Amino acid sequence: MAKRKKFNPAVKVAAGAAFDARGNPKPRLTNAILKALDVQRPLVLANLNRYRRKFPEASPAELAARLEKDYLAAVTTGGATVGAFAIVPGAGTIATLGLSAAATVGFLEATALYAQSIAELHGVQTAEPERAQAMVMAIIMGDEGAAMIKEFAGQAGGRGGLGRTWGSLVGESMPSGLVGVLVESLRKRFLKKLLARQGTALLGRAVPFGIGAVIGGAGNRVMGRRVIATTRQAFGEAPLVLPMALVEDLARTQNRLPARFMPLPGRARARRRAAGQYALEEKGQTGPEQPGPDGNPGGRDGA
Template sequence: MKAANGTLFDKDGNPKPGILRGIERALDIQRPLILSNLNRLRRRHPEASPAELARFLERDYLRATTAAGAAVGATAAVPAVGTIASLGLSAAATIGFLEATALYAESVAELHGINTEDPERSRAMVMAILMGEEGTALIRSILGASAGQGAPQYWGQMVSKSAPNSLVKSLTKSIQRRFLKKFLARQGGFMLGRALPFGAGAIVGGTGNHLMGKAVIRTTHEAFGPLPHTIPGELADELQLPKPGNGEKRA
């Protein structure tokens, strides 16, 4: 456990600069990548509704994160890979999980008609989703009072649309402090589990990522609510349907 925490934190208990930079990059998914992700699904399923596209996103997200966690955990069973090396790979897997989560959550936000162009709003939204109930409570406590009677029913829309920029900046600072403390502390335990030998690391890594992924999906549903029946206008204009007869297969 000491080695696992030493991979993430310095001697003063602060996240290491490399880990912080990795987290910041992982959370800052650019909108063109999100649109490309949705385009990929829409080309394969041109008649799919937003709800159906969201289910495909969930499927791909869970498959990718579960497989990645298991793959990193499996390295601990390789004799040539030591514990410290396994912990380093596990730290990289943590960043990969964050990237996959940001891509999933922001893709779902776009299906709700929420533009993810603003990186600060998107970052706050993703961190709150990863924090689950605590993130939801924090957002409602900071933004709820200011929104008053006209507040959106779902907090994901509050963060992404109606909240003033000054409040979003305050929210981002507050949530980032708590997010880093809670998420990285939890990851220390997961990193240790993924480094277990004899194949146990693969089980812990795959199961841990799967459970975290399921929690992310559940919180994302709570953040944005039901999906619209049709692709929102701005997003529909940016998504490209395949041309007839191009021979592209559906997945």
């Protein structure tokens, strides 16, 4: 006789921290997930400016390739890091699930920033939050999301949209009133699909003895690759040159990315600066900030 798998009651308790008795996400988790998709355009422009400073001669296709590489590295490392936390003695399953939920939100933030950056490279502006959120949700949903956007575009009498990429359809040509209806429909299916896909990963990263590190890193990498493939389908090939409207907007903005959106080395530098400043304040020795590699106070190199 096959042995019955032993049920771990801690997993049930952990799931209860984020899901109700019917298995639906609690409002706090739902709000955090949806808020993670609202990456505002100034952050997107700051992200693209950072890449242009680092690679001033890069073409849009080369910038897109670098965005893909950094995005995949960021989401993979984020999943593995949270999974590895389950190894730490005393890290309870409930606490780990909380970190796993945070990792899911981090995955969504990184995906929103990446997808909207790619959209801007293709001349699709992300200034309208509803349009931007619809694009990001559809990209994460994959084929189902693309089909919904095409269906809604068809309802708008979108014969004129034939031949256009579906990313530009929702980002530019779809009527605003229809976008609102689309977003509501996408949100319902998106949450169901996300939690069906991430739900096992949320608990998987909470499995002790380091198994979560494998599930978290590998799972996020698979999802990251799917996002990249769908984003390519959504917008098609990159243009030969940057859209003039984007170039003008990039020239006007001086925004810097917050530390949570930086690549891993940049986040490490930000944490070290914050820790050093805190130590000085504790000793009452707050001194002048030291210039960073680019000459900015506090070493804010934006990378």
